[in-house]
Each structure stands twice: as structure tokens, then as C-alpha cells.
Amino acid sequence: MILWRAGMRNVLRHPWLTVLAVLGVALGVAVVTAVDHANEAAQRAFRLAAETVAGRATHQVVGGPTGLSEDLYRRVRVELHLRGAAPVVSGHLQLSGRTFQLIGIDPFAEPPLRSFSSRFADRGVVTELLTRPGSVLMLQESADELRLKRGATFAADSAGVGRRLVLAGFLEPPDQVSRVALASVLVCDIATAQELLGFVGRLSRIDLILPEGEEGARALRELRAVLPPGADIVPAGAKAGALDQMTRAFRLNLRALSLLALVVGMFLIYNTMTFSVVRRRRLIGMLRALGVSRREVFAMICAEALLIGIAGTVAGLAAGALLGSELTRLVTRTINDLYFVMEVRRVPLLPAALWKGALLGVAATLAATLPAALEATGAPPRAVLSRSQVETRSRRLLPLASCCGALLIAAGCGLFLTDRGGIAGGFIGLFAVIVGYTLLVPAAVMLLSALLRPLLELLLGSLGRMAARGVVVSLSRTGVATAALVVAVSAGIGVGIMVGGFRLTVQNWLTNWLQADVYVTSADHGGGRYRPPLDPALVRRLSALQGEAQVTLSRRVRIEGAAGGVEVFSVQVPERTFLRYPFKEGDPARAWSSFRGGAAVLVSEPYSYRHHLHPGDSVILRTSRGALSFPVAGVIYDYGSDAGIVIMSRAGYVQNFADESVDGMSFTARPGLPVARLLELVRARGGGEQVTVVSNAQLRQATFEVFDRTFAITGVLRMLTMLVAFVGILSALMAMQVERARELAVLRAVGLTPGQVWGVVCGETVLIGLIAGLLSLPLGIAEALVLIYVVNLRSFGWTMQLAIAPSQLVEALVLSVSAAFLAGIYPSLRIARTSPALALKEED
């Protein structure tokens, strides 16, 4: 295979270019794989945990905020003779800084349901589990990590209360899947769970295995007849489904960002391959003259691309695996902050993510190569020998490309106008706009380099003119390189502006929302949205501060239901505070009269968006008195939950949910009382580690910590995309300059000093960088607009303000110019080092 040897040696002869191309593919693949893995891992970990814990249950009986009465279980099992029923008490415990799910079960009711606590080392384990308070089981691996031996006692934290636990034995899951799912699970007897979680007399849920068909339907009917009003029966899959629902938009956003990185990577590959073909135009001509057929040339180029693609993909998968675990951590943290508590540990890299990444990497490489390969083989052998023809042709295509670009942009905008497309439509539109814009880039490059030519001329004299012309002359190269850079840099700008705008919005909202001076919540370090109730005695003690401060009580709960859950936030606020709520729809003064008594509720903006609710409509909630309908009195801005919340007055909550507990208190100091003094007063009465007392400023800061954490992953992806772009521009420009080696050698021979050559080269690359930077500004801003007004609105229902920080724009310019500048260094150094004679002699 002499012919193939020629191709392979070609790759090896330009290691830098090859490495950059491989790097481009690798980065693209790595980002996509990592995001895919992170998304899937989080989802799978939750699913697995939910499924393993749910076992073979077909249905679950769930209750209101306070769970179910344990007597319901006896009725179900004994009186209704439903033997496929098992009680569960579950909650979270903190152990050495890790959050574990504590699952309390009745071993005697378990066998038909669950297999995860399959084997016990001996009967002593069972005895201990049942009879020794605080005894739990965990995986041997978890115990090893925590350095616990069987029989060891250790401290854990439940809702801020310290507990002593005993490691009675180890969970022995039947298979690897369960092992993964149980990594952060503690199993104990139901009595133990009730005691540890402060849930004595109550159950979290009852798992059921109901037969299919008529028998199951009858059982369901009988069951419903005995259910108390606050309880409901939901299909067992509902919880895992709820995760999909809740985090779908979030995951879609991540995936879109990762695809953006791949798109930029594809530009890079396209550029590399096109360049590699162009550079060998002569060689291909020779081969064709010697009788190498088109097909063989085509195969050769594709094989080369495949090689690069495979190398890049392999490297990308390896990097993706590493990156993936880090991203998984970030994704998990975000999900924990925004949605629910979940721990993802030791998730092996998923084959699906690997395959997807591999396929995408190789396919993208080949797809990006196709135009170049076709171009090289499409032309007749003679024409291949001439290069100017390509430039002529690509310039002829310019108007067509520009037209297509304009049309694509128009189509994308059209998608934004119709609400039909949903989130996916938003992203498709966004991609259409981006691709359309890139098609306009070559024309813009010509225009801008013509405009910038006088400037360069002024700075560098005739050399500057040469650089500017060089950019235009090699448009087929520079156009693509610039487009790639534009896409990447604009993505950075767009995402940056969006996050900045979001942050500002949240800041403004917090000002309205957090009006009190001091806040008290139960000290739960689990980080979940829902906090365990405060000790009623404490609430009474603190309420006694009424004279010194305005006291409000609140409670945030999740009401599970067959159609997913809903978050109900109940609060007892004075009218003055209420009127300052950030209303989007509805009149605060009018809303107050119906809200205060609990007759009407407020909904948050995302809830209103998702459920198409507006003042005058009503919400149905499953209360302890059965399903009741509440009119919506207003819609308020809220950025705490993208699923949306329903806000009810405390009076209404207590009445409708039979739950007197409080999980949050806030205090507004009376005029004249310093906040510091109020803090002291509250702390003095609060006492102990069971509660967290924070000031307004601290809470605000904590909120922003969460916010920044949430967007950490976005920031990482943005960085990665920029990195891909950086490598892209570097390789594209470097390749371009290497290609010009002969021309530059001539310049050297003619008498340009190495410094001057350097000036020409860097002048040209910097010009491209500058042009790309400038072109990316409008696209970046456009992307920000789309992200804010289309994608985020459709994903989360949040209205955000647009805030463009000039620093972000400058940053983008600096990035692109510096990448371009760097790209010029290597070729100019090379030229400077080589003797012109040698370069001239080189045929290649």
C-alpha cells in the first residue's frame, strides 16, 4: 500500500497540525461525552436508586406533608388482605459530610418487594437490626470509605440533631446495578427509622404490588375507599418520571451547550481537512496524472480523516471519562440545589455515552471532511494543480452562501416567534441563527478586511496591506477559520451575558423577596430544598420576640401526586411585606384580601408558565381534606424553583394540610432595634446546633453561592467551548501560514527580515482574530437574547433582565485576538529559522 503510505507520512510530517486536528476532535468529543455522561449518570443514579428502593412495587400510597398514619398500613395489610404491601419510612441523614438516604423497612413485609438487602451474614444481623436502637446496614464499600467496622457506633446528623448509629451489618446487593444504586443508602428497621427521623407513628409511604387487570383494579378501588383525604395512590414509576420531568429542561440546556462545543470542533476538523487537501493540491494532481483514480484519492483523504477522527475520538473519550466524573459532581450539585437531594457515587462510565461520543466523533470528522474530499476529487486532474481556481470558486459562492445565511437566520427567528416549538424549537432556531451567521462570515471578512486595510497599512506599511490582502486572497481558509472562531467566541459571550443577566435578575428579586432582617431554619446540612420542621417549643420561644420584631412563620413542603408533585410554600406575613412581593400579574392589594385567609393562593412565574395559570384561574391541591380548588390571586416572580411553587397563607395551610409545623422563621426588627441586637436576641432564644440563624446579608450571600454553584457547570462548558475555539483558530491559522511557507520564503529571499515576515504573518492572523472577535459580538448578543427570551423562558418560565457587561465583550475580543496572535508565532518562528533557500527548494 504505497499510496496509503504517502498519505500516512503526510500526517506524520506535520505533527503539529495533526496534533491540533486530533485535539480539536478530542475536545469536542470529550465535552459531549462528559456532558452526556454527567446527565445520564445523574439520571441513572436517581432512577436506579428510586427503582431499587421501590423494588417491584407497582404503586405507592403517599401522604401529605406529614406522611401517613402507620395504622393505615395495618388496615391495608390485615383488613384489606393486601399482602403485597410494605411500609417505608425514609429520609436523609448526614454522615461525615455525606448525605445518605435512610430507608426504614419492615423485614417481614419486604420479601416480595425488594431484593437489595438480600443476604445477611448471620441471623444475628436481623436480630440486631430489629432490637437494637440505631442499628443500620450499609454497603461494605461505604463502610470502608467511612472507616467503619461491623458493630461500630458512629455519629450521624438528622435534621440538625445528632444521633448515634450502630453498624449492624452490611447490605449484600444481589448484583452490580443494585450495588451502584445503594452506594448512599442506609437500611434499617422501620422502628429505627421512625426514631431517627422523628417520624414516630407515621410512614413515608406504603409500597404496593398490585396484580394487573380486574383484580388490581378492584384492589385499587378498595384501597381508595379507606385512604384518608390527604393520601393518594401513585404509580411507582412516578417518582423517577418526576425527575425526568423536573430536570429535562436543565439537561437539555447542558446538552445543547455540549453540542455547541462539538459544532465548533467540527468547524475545526473541516478546516484541518480542507487545509490538508488544499496543501496537497499539487500532490493530488500528480497522483491523478499518474493514474490514481478519484475514488482512490477520496478513500485516501477519508482514511486520513478517519485516522484523525479515531485518534481524536479515543483521546476525547478518555478525556471525557475524566471530565465526566467532575461534571457529574457539578450536575449532581445543581440538581441537589435546585430539585432534590441525591448522591451519585461510583457510577461507571456508561457504554451508551461512550458509544454516542465515539460515533459522534468519527461521524463528525468524516462529515467535516466530506466537502474537502469532494472538492479534491471533483475537479479534473489538471484543475487540481491550480489553486487560484478554488479561491475563485469560493468567492463565486459567496453571494449564495450569504443568501443562505440570511435565510437561515430568518428561519431561526421565525421559530422564536411561534411558541409551538417548545425548548427544542428554541434550540433549533438558535442553531439555525448560528449556522446562518457563519455563512455570512466570509462576506463579512472581505468587507471588514477591506475596511481595516487602511488601518493596517497605516500601522505596518505595505506589509500591512499584504496581510490584509492575504486574508482576502485565501478566503476559503480564512472564512472557515473565522467562522469557527466566531461561533465559539459568540457562545462564550451569549452564555456569559445570559448568566450575568440571570444573576442580576435574582439579585433584584431577592431584594424584594428577602425583606426581613434575620432568618431561622432548622440546621440541615443535606442541602435539599425541604427542611425538617423546627421544634415547636423553639417556635413558641422565638415567637415571643413579637414585640421586638415582626415575626413570620413559613413552611415549604412537596405534595406528591399521581401527576407529579407540587411545591407548596406557606407563609404568615404581614400585609406590608406581602404588598412588596414582586408581583408579575394581579393586584397585590386585591390579592391580599383573599390570600390572607387561605381562600386564594399565589403561584410563581414558572408555575404559571407551565400550567397556563393566570389570576382568575384556579389550582387543585390534594389537601388533608381531599382535593380542593384554590383561585389564583396573583403571579409573582420567583427564581427558587423552575418547576414553580404555589404560595399559600399559613392560615390556609394549617387549615388545609393539618400541619402546624414550621421550618422557617423570619424577623424584621422594629424601628430603632439594630439588626445585630436582634440577631443576639434570636440566638439567645434559639440555642444549640439545632437551628441556623442567619442575617439577611448572610442569606443573600448563601443564595448567591448556590446560584454560582448552579451555574458552575455552565461556566465550565463555556470555558471548554472557548478552548475548542482557541485550538481551532490556532490550528487553522497555523496551517494557513505553514501552507504559505514557500511564499514567505520568497519574501525572505527578496529581502524581508525575519521580523518583517513575522509582522506579515502575525498581522494577518491578528487581523483574522480581530475580525472574528468583532463578528462574534453581534452573534453573541443575539444568542444571549435567544437564551434569555426564548430558551430560558420556555425551559423554566423565568423572565430575566438583559445586562450586557462591556467587560464580557472586551474579554471576547481579547481572547480571539490573542488566540490568533499565538497562532502566528509558530509559523513565523519556523520561517525565521529556516534558510530561505531550503524553503524555496521544498516542493511540498
Place this chain on the structure above:
Amino acid sequence: MAAPIVELKGIGKSFHEGDRERVVFRDASLSIDPGSWVFLFGRSGSGKSTLLNLVSGIDLPDQGEVRVDGADLSRLSERERTLFRRNHIGFVFQFYNLIPTLTVEENVLLPLELAGTLNPAGRQRAAELLDAVGLADRGRAFPDRLSGGEQQRVAVARALVHAPKLVLADEPTGNLDAQTGRQVLDLFQRLLRPAGTTLVLVTHSGEVASLADRVLSIKDGVLVNAAGVSGAGT
């Protein structure tokens, strides 16, 4: 005599250069007998290389018929022409056109591989040719380590390795000094004549004309016998 190995009938060919149309051939005809050497003289841009492109099937005439070894090239597909070329024609270029990423030996072997005859006999022949052009010891070198004359000698070996009936040479000495050029032509003389290989050689140097059986030039788009050059015949 046997049927002509190259036969052009009423060839027309023109190029677009910007808005202008340049006519290279207008009803040109030519017939070359097997084994004869035809040299084509002319100024730069007169269409000499175009003629070679037409004969090799790299390019097609706008009108007329090109027959090589009995095959009507204009009726063949692009792929068939490529296969025809690789099997029947040897090419020598002014700029040597060796594949830079292949060694000297590999360059010579490439046509055999393309023709699917890369067997021990072929390798033997390649070795003999390299020996004949005096580069037997440079087989493992890459072209850029060779002087121009050496490169062109490799190119000659490459053009002959698959024993083509027809060799096309595009100013093979144009890039070489007189002495080196002569060495190359000596090679042609030594290697082509005994095998009876037909040679079509494009040149602008009158010195070499003495070697030709027939000398042509292009005038106003037509091939004519060049006057004043010795050795011309029909």
C-alpha cells in the same frame, strides 16, 4: 505499418481566461506510429502541455477524437480514462513531481501498485530501472535529498516501470542544466528505443530535436511539422 498508437482527429480545445476565450487547438490532427518519437516544440502557452493532457486523458477536447492504442478516450468515463492512463502511459514532468512522502523506491513502485502488478518480477524490474538510471543506492532516500537531475532520473524510472507503450514527457529537461538534461535524454535513448516505446516529448529547446523521429509545433491551433529541425519525418 501497424495502426497508429496515438491518433488525434479534428481536435478543438479552448480555455476561458477571465472573460476572454483562448483557443489552443482548432481542428488539429495527428497520427503517431508505434515506437516513433515525436517532439513538440513551441513557445510557452502555445498548447504543448494541453496536447499531453489530451493524449493522457487528463483533459478532454471540446471536439474531435483522441485515440490512444485503439481506445477512443473521449468515449471513456473519467474513471476508465484514469485506469487507462495508469496502465498504458508513463509520465515525466518538468518539475519531476515525485511524491515527497514516498522514498525513491516507493515512487518507482507506485505505478506497479496502481496497475495491480506489484509482484517480485515488478520489483525486480524497478530495481533494474533504478540501477539503469544510476540510483540503485538511493532507493531509500526521500526525493528532497536528491538533486534535480537525480529526481528526474527517478521520474524516468517511474514512467517506465510498468512498461507503458507510450511515454509522455513535459519538458523533462526544462529544469535541468544542459549536461544533466542530456543524461536524462540518454536514459530515454537507452531505455525506450530498445523496447520500442513511443515517446511524445514537449520541449522548447531545439538541441534535443536531433533525437526525434518527428518534430511538430503548434501554429494557430494546428499541429504542423516544424521546419528547420533535423530528423523530422512522417
Place this chain on the structure above:
Amino acid sequence: MRRFLVVTAAVACVALLLWYFWSGRRHSDRARQETFSVAQALGGAAAPGFSRAENPRHFFFPADHGPHAGFRNEWWYFTGNLRTADGRRFGYQLTFFKTLLTPVAVARESAWATNQVYMAHFAVTDVAGKRYRFAERFSRAALGLAGAGGDPLSLRLEDWTVRQSSPRPWGVRLTAAEPDFAVDFDLVSVKPEILNGEGGLSRKGATPGNASYYYSIPRMATSGTIRIGKERFAVSGISWLDREWSTSALEQNQVGWDWFALQFDDGRDLMFYQLRRRDGGSDPFSGGTLVAADGRSRNLTRDEVQLEVVSWWQSPASGVRYPSLWRLRIPSQGLYLEVVPRLAGQELLTGFRYWEGAVAVRGLNGSPGGSGYLEMTGYSAATAANREPPGR
């Protein structure tokens, strides 16, 4: 009494069962893999702190029908042979086992917390239909899911219940239902409580305290309904109640036992258990009680009773071989009997696997015939083969 050992073993086994239970393996697998002997499983001495049956005691009825605190195991064992008016025969077993996990309960907040666990076995033999059905349940004694009350007696494991229906003559009502079989019976004592062993103290081995308190009511007139699938049968017949509580275990050299509870047509009843030793012989602590028609009883020692296995049956489900025809002779009482299972396959493939089923008694040499229940434990495929009489 012997069966009481059996039961002891079974009850002590609760935790072991759980372990198996939880393993989620199917019955057949479990049966096949159960290669340990009962003695091995229960070999360990009970934790200190449990009460033990060390001295004879006074029994008070009906109070002693109820549960006794402090002992590790206690059970209520109802078995009986019944027939419909047109002679279709059924057998049934409804057994409640109580196990204390620890000697003393710890006071805890949760109502679920307890140191008492109940297990129950329920089986019905449909002789004409040649079907044997059984079920097993476990529950903690909490929240009304399971438990026992004393005077009047009430036993519950979910919806399987036993409740005292009359104090004198003492009667109970049994109800238990599974999807494809159920019973609902009224039982009334025909004979008084019979104290087995030394006035109710039944020794199971040489180790002091390795004994149980053991009494029986050998005859309880029974009537009620049996449901098989969707079909209901009105039946009547005789039941046998065995009651035992202890903190004992099998001795090291004991591998299992065979327990007979037979009711003869002439009004006499026989209880006899044979403790089998590892070497194949019967343990000297084997023994029994013969109850006359008028309710007077006399103890039987091992030497008075000759037991011989005539033929064997191998369980297709577990591969274990059980005796399928016994010859029982008590020359001093002039009893020459053959004991034949009414159905060969009456094996409980529960966590603790054993054979317990209705038997017919054939009188030889003028001895009376009758019916009864037979329990056989500690057999394994290997044991059966080893003990197979030569020449068969």
C-alpha cells in the same frame, strides 16, 4: 413433645428463615441448597437471660393457653383430619410460632419496635384432589399485625387468627385464608389438657434446661368450612392441639425427629416422638403419651415403642427422602399399627423444610384403626439413602 422439638427448631429458626427468605431465592432452590442439618443451624445455645423449662410447674387453664413470657420459643399447633358429609377427606395444619429475639424488650419510642416475632404455617391436604397447599407468614408482634393474648386466648398473624369461643368446654375459632385455600373452623375440646412428660415438663436432652413445657388436647371436635380454590366444603372431624414453650435446642448428636399424633377409633389417642441421632439410632429422650378414652394418660418410654420404616418416598421438589410407611408397635398396650400418609407429598417447602401431614392408621392383629398427623424432620437426600434398609 418430640414434635415440639421440631417446632423448637423451627421457631428458633425464624431468623435463619428470614435470612433465606430475604435471599429471594425460590423455594425449590432453597430446598435444594439447604444442606445444613437442623442441629447445625440451631446448635448454638440460646443467649443467657431467657427463661428455661427446668422444673415441673403447675398448669392453670385456660390461662396457660395464652403466651408465656421470657421463653425463646412458644407455639400453638393445630392439626386435624376432616371429612365432608359424603366422605371427602381433608387434613389441615395451622401453627403459630412465637420467637423472642432478645430476652428483654428495650423501651423505645416507635410502636414498631419489638423483640417478638411470629411465624405461622398453614396447610390444607385435599386427599381426593391429591393436592397439598401450604403457606408461611412472618410478622413482628406490633401494631396489631401479629400477637397473642392470654385469657381468653387470641392469636393473630395478620388475617390468620385463633380466638377462644367458649371457656368450658374450651373451644376456639380458627380462620385463615390464602388466595387459593382457606379454613374457618370451630373447635371444642372433647378431652381435657394432657400434660406430657413429667407433669408437663418434657426433656429433650441431657443438658439441664433443654426441655419444654408441653401439653396437648388430643381431641377437639371440629366443624366448619374449607375452601379449595373457589369451592367450599362443609366438613367435620377431630383436631389435635399441641402446646409447647421452651428455650431449648437439639443436642449435638440429634439430627431430627418423627412425631406421631394419632387418634384411634376406640377413643384412645397416642402421641409419640422419636428423636433421631446422628448414628441413625433413636435417642433415649424419645417418648410419648397414651391417652385413654376417658382422658387418663400414661407415659411411654422409647423402649416400649418399636418403630420401623417400611418404605420411602422421595420429594420431587427437594430431593429429600422421607419414610412413606411406618410400622409402630406397642406390645405392652397390644397396639400393632401401620401409619400411612394420606398423600405422599405433604412437605412444607418453607424456610425450615419438613414433612407434616395427615395420616391414616391401619390396625393390625385386631388393633384399632384411626387417623392422625405425622411430622418428620431432619431428613436429607443423603440421610435417606444412608438409612435405606439394605436389600431394598
